[in-house]
Amino acid sequence: MPVSEYIVDDREMPRFRVNRKTMTDGEVFARERELIFNHSWLYIGHETELRKPNDFKTRTVAGRPLIFAKDAKGKVRVWVNSCPHRGAMLCRESGGNARFMTCFYHGWSFSSSGDLVSVPGDDGYGPDFERPSLAAPAKVDSYRGFVFVSFDPGIVDLPTHLAGAKDLLDLVCDQSEAGMRILEGTHEYSVKANWKLLVENSVDGYHAVSTHQRYFEMMTAAHGGFAPTALGQSRGIDLGNGHVAIAGEPSTGGLFGRPLSEAGKAEKTERFDRFREKYGDAWVDRMGGARNMVIFPNLVVIDLVMGVVVRRIEPLAPDCMEVTAWHLAPPEEGEELHKQRLDNFLTFWGPGGLASPDDVEALETCQRSYAAQRELPWSDVSRGMSRSAPTGSDEFQMRTWWRRWNELITGEKLPPEEHAPLDGVHTGNRQSPDHATAQ
Amino acid sequence: MEFLRIAPEISEVASPRGVLRVAEIKLGGVPRGAVVVLCDADALEQDAPEVMNGLAEHGYESLAVDLSSPGPARDDELLRDVAALLGRLGERGWSAEQIGLVGYGFGGRVALLASAEFGLGGAVSVAPTGVEVPPIPLRAPWLGLFGDLDGNVPPQAVRELREALDSGSPVHSETVGYPGVGAGFHRDAPKVLAHAAAFDSWQRTVEWLNLRVVPAAGTRG
Numbered sequence: 003m004p005v006s007e008y009i010v011d012d013r014e015m016p017r018f019r020v021n022r023k024t025m026t027d028g029e030v031f032a033r034e035r036e037l038i039f040n041h042s043w044l045y046i047g048h049e050t051e052l053r054k055p056n057d058f059k060t061r062t063v064a065g066r067p068l069i070f071a072k073d074a075k076g077k078v079r080v081w082v083n084s085c086p087h088r089g090a091m092l093c094r095e096s097g098g099n100a101r102f103m104t105c106f107y108h109g110w111s112f113s114s115s116g117d118l119v120s121v122p123g124d125d126g127y128g129p130d131f132e133r134p135s136l137a138a139p140a141k142v143d144s145y146r147g148f149v150f151v152s153f154d155p156g157i158v159d160l161p162t163h164l165a166g167a168k169d170l171l172d173l174v175c176d177q178s179e180a181g182m183r184i185l186e187g188t189h190e191y192s193v194k195a196n197w198k199l200l201v202e203n204s205v206d207g208y209h210a211v212s213t214h215q216r217y218f219e220m221m222t223a224a225h226g227g228f229a230p231t232a233l234g235q236s237r238g239i240d241l242g243n244g245h246v247a248i249a250g251e252p253s254t255g256g257l258f259g260r261p262l263s264e265a266g267k268a269e270k271t272e273r274f275d276r277f278r279e280k281y282g283d284a285w286v287d288r289m290g291g292a293r294n295m296v297i298f299p300n301l302v303v304i305d306l307v308m309g310v311v312v313r314r315i316e317p318l319a320p321d322c323m324e325v326t327a328w329h330l331a332p333p334e335e336g337e338e339l340h341k342q343r344l345d346n347f348l349t350f351w352g353p354g355g356l357a358s359p360d361d362v363e364a365l366e367t368c369q370r371s372y373a374a375q376r377e378l379p380w381s382d383v384s385r386g387m388s389r390s391a392p393t394g395s396d397e398f399q400m401r402t403w404w405r406r407w408n409e410l411i412t413g414e415k416l417p418p419e420e421h422a423p424l425d426g427v428h429t430g431n432r433q434s435p436d437h438a439t440a441q
Numbered sequence: 442m443e444f445l446r447i448a449p450e451i452s453e454v455a456s457p458r459g460v461l462r463v464a465e466i467k468l469g470g471v472p473r474g475a476v477v478v479l480c481d482a483d484a485l486e487q488d489a490p491e492v493m494n495g496l497a498e499h500g501y502e503s504l505a506v507d508l509s510s511p512g513p514a515r516d517d518e519l520l521r522d523v524a525a526l527l528g529r530l531g532e533r534g535w536s537a538e539q540i541g542l543v544g545y546g547f548g549g550r551v552a553l554l555a556s557a558e559f560g561l562g563g564a565v566s567v568a569p570t571g572v573e574v575p576p577i578p579l580r581a582p583w584l585g586l587f588g589d590l591d592g593n594v595p596p597q598a599v600r601e602l603r604e605a606l607d608s609g610s611p612v613h614s615e616t617v618g619y620p621g622v623g624a625g626f627h628r629d630a631p632k633v634l635a636h637a638a639a640f641d642s643w644q645r646t647v648e649w650l651n652l653r654v655v656p657a658a659g660t661r662g
């Protein structure tokens with residue numbers, strides 16, 4: 003079996019180290035594109051971003067310019083944003099509504115279902131000339147509104163790929179009876195750091211109190227006290243296929259965000275009580291805990307109950323990534339709750355908020371310091387290896403993600419860590435609909 | 442530089458309530474599509490040649506009419522007039538989705554009504570004189586352009602229409618309000634806001650059609 007030069011997974015000491023070359027090396031970057039991004043399911047967008055037939059968004063996924071659209075019949079489609087004639091980009095806007103996309107170079111027109119519908123000077127082509135349609139990624143599929151594409155025609159189906167991540171997505175999606183919706187607008191920013199640093203950071207409970215001290219001070223002032231110990235009760239979770247999460251006890255859902263008025267609290271409780279009838283206590287208790295999840299390789303969903311961010315990381319170069327973040331929310335919420343949610347989203351995750359800029363600064367300093375990797379080649383990711391039940395403040399979830407990364411890049415398959423199985427609230431299941439009506 | 446201007450031909454189209462006097466521009470070659478222009482009351486002479494030539498520059502044949510001229514009519518009669526005009530374009534080989542509809546003022550109100558009636562490529566209402574009962578659901582993608590100072594349809598009415606269309610219509614629609622102008626802003630004027638509204642509203646009108654009217658595929662006729 004090949005032995006990775008990137009990862010040392012020592013179960014004796016125990017110690018887990020990642021070579022910093024993984025963050026700086028152009029060859030590693032090229033291998034990631036080929037071995038990971040060309041053969042994975044990759045998030046492109048949420049169905050609710052496309053509200054009406056012929057709505058479209060342009061996105062870059064694994065370097066490819068794509069059009070994420072609904073056709074005239076309302077079916078979700080994904081096209082390569084390049085004219086089959088000689089390559090010009092068909093849509094040069096970030097989004098809109100168009101039944102036809104006309105290439106501005108020579109004027110070929112395509113319908114939103116990808117067909118070439120008109121060619122200026124059509125008589126210049128022979129009678130047997132096959133008019134090319136728009137190209138598309140090999141696979142497009144969705145799970146509960148989350149739309150993924152894959153450039154690998156032979157890839158396993160999406161539900162199989164998502165494995166245990168489905169459960170956590172369900173916990174997010176079940177928070178609305180009308181269906182969770184992406185709010186209009188996106189946060190877009192670039193970070194001068196390797197994309198994997200943000201993957202790690204997105205499931206890193208360890209950094210919260212130190213990096214985001216300012217945010218927690220604000221929360222303490224607003225709530226008249228703060229008990230970050232609850233963060234220590236959370237668990238790091240292996241969801242299979244490289245997907246990982248940290249999930250909190252029910253109390254963690256109340257840790258973040260500005261306090262609500264009595265009326266706001268009542269509305270929220272009432273909604274969750276309805277969920278209790280529908281889904282059962284075990285599921286709703288679990289729902290009430292915060293969760294951070296990475297769906298391998300580059301989709302992040304963070305649900306702090308006071309707000310849900312969907313974040314896609316697009317690697318641009320070994321030391322640069324582009325981040326797009328959306329806000330997923332239940333449309334039925336009243337004005338106060340909605341306002342609180344928006345405020346939470348901005349003050350915590352906004353590019354000018356009190357948390358995300360701290361993270362960006364942390365990651366960028368990591369990247370800059372990797373210039374000294376000859377003197378300091380290894381990063382340590384060992385926290386919690388010796389603990390029977392790793393917490394969200396440990397680094398089990400990062401190691402799990404890294405082992406998958408390592409397997410795809412080097413072929414070396416490292417065995418999973420042995421830990422106590424999940425218990426208590428983390429095992430709560432959704433009661434079946436039959437059960438719900440029988441109650 | 443002198444631009445070629447096409448003088449529309451005047452002809453007649455028969456409608457159930459009488460004969461409609463129409464201005465028509467036919468194009469040779471392979472036109473991009475066809476457009477029915479519903480002028481404001483008594484504005485056929487004033488507006489039609491300008492608008493129709495503008496459309497011809499973008500490859501559209503057109504048919505223009507003032508539906509107020511045969512006298513007062515109920516909404517269902519006005520819609521039958523539109524059906525007759527579409528029939529005339531049908532004789533030239535244009536299917537409904539290859540046809541756009543652009544209405545001004547009085548005609549803008551009819552264009553909105555017609556958007557719920559006909560599966561056209563796209564429709565635009567410029568300063569419609571009324572939007573009282575939103576015709577839901579729309580069948581044709583519809584663009585509404587309004588002057589914020591237009592007493593017929595104040596901004597609040599536009600907002601209500603916008604909400605009704607968003608929730609009640611599966612088809613895409615958009616509204617735009619222009620500051621500092623009332624009705625009739627499609628006609629260019631020296632004042633800055635008026636000039637801006639005239640320029641922008643025409644850009645949007647053409648773009649709306651180009652993105653939606655099904656293009657003619659090959660050589661016609």
Ligand code: FES
Nearest residue numbers: 085087088105108
């Ligand atoms: S490159 Fe698009 S029409 Fe030529």
Ligand SMILES: [Fe+2]
Nearest residue numbers: 210213357361
């Ligand atoms: Fe953070």
